[in-house]
Amino acid sequence: MKALTLFILLAGFSLGLVAQDMPTFYTPRKEDPQKQMKSVDHSKFEVLQQDFASAHELTAACLSCHTERGKEVMKTAHWNWEREAFTKERGITYHGKKDLINNFCTGIGGSWGTCTRCHIGYGYENPDFDFKNEFNIDCLVCHDNSGTYRKGSGMAGYPHPSVDLSVAAQSVGAPQKENCGVCHFYSAGGNNVKNGTLDNALLNCTKDVDVHMAAEGPDMSCVECHETEKHQMKGKYYGVSSMNRNRANCTQCHSARPHENDVVNEHTIKVSCQTCHIPTYAKANDTKTSWDWSTATKLNDEGQPFSLDDDRGNHTYLSIKGSFEWENNLEPDYIWFNGTADHFLITDVIDSANIPVQINTLHGSYEDEQAKIHPVKIHTGRQPWDPELKHILQMKLWDKETGKGALWKDFNYYKAIEEGMKSVEIPWSGKHDFIDTEMTLILSHMVAPAEDAVSCKECHTRKNGRLEGLDDFYMPGRNYNATVEKGGIILIILSLLGVAFHGSLRIFFSRKNN
Numbered sequence: 001m002k003a004l005t006l007f008i009l010l011a012g013f014s015l016g017l018v019a020q021d022m023p024t025f026y027t028p029r030k031e032d033p034q035k036q037m038k039s040v041d042h043s044k045f046e047v048l049q050q051d052f053a054s055a056h057e058l059t060a061a062c063l064s065c066h067t068e069r070g071k072e073v074m075k076t077a078h079w080n081w082e083r084e085a086f087t088k089e090r091g092i093t094y095h096g097k098k099d100l101i102n103n104f105c106t107g108i109g110g111s112w113g114t115c116t117r118c119h120i121g122y123g124y125e126n127p128d129f130d131f132k133n134e135f136n137i138d139c140l141v142c143h144d145n146s147g148t149y150r151k152g153s154g155m156a157g158y159p160h161p162s163v164d165l166s167v168a169a170q171s172v173g174a175p176q177k178e179n180c181g182v183c184h185f186y187s188a189g190g191n192n193v194k195n196g197t198l199d200n201a202l203l204n205c206t207k208d209v210d211v212h213m214a215a216e217g218p219d220m221s222c223v224e225c226h227e228t229e230k231h232q233m234k235g236k237y238y239g240v241s242s243m244n245r246n247r248a249n250c251t252q253c254h255s256a257r258p259h260e261n262d263v264v265n266e267h268t269i270k271v272s273c274q275t276c277h278i279p280t281y282a283k284a285n286d287t288k289t290s291w292d293w294s295t296a297t298k299l300n301d302e303g304q305p306f307s308l309d310d311d312r313g314n315h316t317y318l319s320i321k322g323s324f325e326w327e328n329n330l331e332p333d334y335i336w337f338n339g340t341a342d343h344f345l346i347t348d349v350i351d352s353a354n355i356p357v358q359i360n361t362l363h364g365s366y367e368d369e370q371a372k373i374h375p376v377k378i379h380t381g382r383q384p385w386d387p388e389l390k391h392i393l394q395m396k397l398w399d400k401e402t403g404k405g406a407l408w409k410d411f412n413y414y415k416a417i418e419e420g421m422k423s424v425e426i427p428w429s430g431k432h433d434f435i436d437t438e439m440t441l442i443l444s445h446m447v448a449p450a451e452d453a454v455s456c457k458e459c460h461t462r463k464n465g466r467l468e469g470l471d472d473f474y475m476p477g478r479n480y481n482a483t484v485e486k487g488g489i490i491l492i493i494l495s496l497l498g499v500a501f502h503g504s505l506r507i508f509f510s511r512k513n514n
Contacts, residue, residue, distance in 0.1 A: 055122050333378050336470065385434070
């Protein structure tokens with residue numbers, strides 16, 4: 001049946017070659033998004049012209065005018081660090097950053113004080129944080145336009161003591177790249193560590209790095225694509241998300257048929273825009289491709305933690321984190337993806353037949369009508385697990401003081417795991433080893449100029465093509481099928497004979513009529 005279907009498609013393609021005057025269905029993209037301008041000068045408001053005794057007082061001042069905004073924020077995943085989702089594997093679930101594991105810093109359990117520096121609130125220092133108190137919301141982390149606001153390290157989301165809250169409050173406006181980037185560029189402990197296309201280079205880059213955020217181009221901010229309604233933002237990070245809804249898509253600005261060539265437009269049925277338009281990632285700065293926790297806790301001859309760097313300035317070893325590998329200008333891996341995902345939970349039992357453990361599984365296949373080919377970064381890890389109970393283990397990484405079991409302070413795996421598993425209230429056998437894991441990250445940023453898009457021959461080739469790993473479908477130029485090849489040749493010959501016969505008849509009858 002597949003061969004017959006492809007035979008028919010090739011027939012249509014062959015006829016299309018001799019019908020060059022057929023109309024195109026190309027539709028141009030929409031106009032560039034309009035920059036959102038400040039609607040009001042907040043420096044004129046007396047309520048913001050005061051020395052705030054606390055960050056909570058500042059939030060109260062914001063909410064005294066923006067009376068409903070707090071309720072909106074408290075319904076978002078940025079606030080709750082979880083989403084309600086339905087998956088076939090698990091039914092209705094409530095998961096997110098607050099409880100899911102990863103193969104970078106592994107998870108926030110036991111280390112809230114430092115991890116919640118990227119929470120949009122104040123005081124998230126343990127699981128008892130009050131998510132229903134709107135005065136715990138940090139308005140400035142997203143809306144400060146002064147460039148002076150920052151959260152303190154290890155302060156559970158509170159601002160650094162040096163910040164002048166009044167100055168920052170009077171500057172507020174729509175979120176800029178800097179606001180989003182302070183968390184999304186530096187997630188997992190450093191610039192461009194995690195995703196590979198979210199990099200502080202986007203703050204002031206050329207079109208070669210990103211055509212949308214280029215300083216000499218549209219210079220777009222994040223929220224121009226990640227549109228927001230009542231603080232609910234379009235976009236999904238599939239390290240924590242599971243459902244195919246409210247995604248940010250290229251078709252918000254570009255049409256579903258953006259090319260003047262209809263053959264290229266047909267690719268969009270099964271190929272995402274990103275596949276062709278993000279030919280490489282980590283273009284400006286290196287990205288971390290592997291993290292091995294098993295080598296952590298080593299100390300030097302003086303009994304102190306130490307670090308090793310490569311010739312590009314990247315840490316290749318840290319006593320607190322283990323060993324790393326970094327790369328740049330990488331070609332993506334490619335997968336079928338339908339917008340849904342599953343996540344390996346800390347309570348899930350590891351199947352020894354499925355190693356490396358997939359920390360997240362992005363669903364899709366050629367047969368799936370909703371799936372398209374997407375570019376991804378696959379990050380490999382080696383992290384602690386319980387060889388008896390067969391669970392991934394949570395470590396306590398951070399504390400302000402020594403002697404409380406934090407790995408980064410005490411350099412003792414047993415104590416770090418013991419405290420980490422207590423924090424998430426999951427049983428532990430008392431034994432640990434290390435296991436290989438993988439995490440798959442969708443690439444959607446660092447879009448290249450059109451002239452640098454992936455060329456046809458990079459995929460439609462017999463050997464070493466970009467899509468070599470996706471072998472569940474027939475692709476012209478890559479795969480050979482005798483029936484299809486012979487059928488295509490016959491159809492082309494018949495098409496040419498048909499054209500010749502039709503032309504001969506027209507000539508014959510025109511002469512006869514004369």
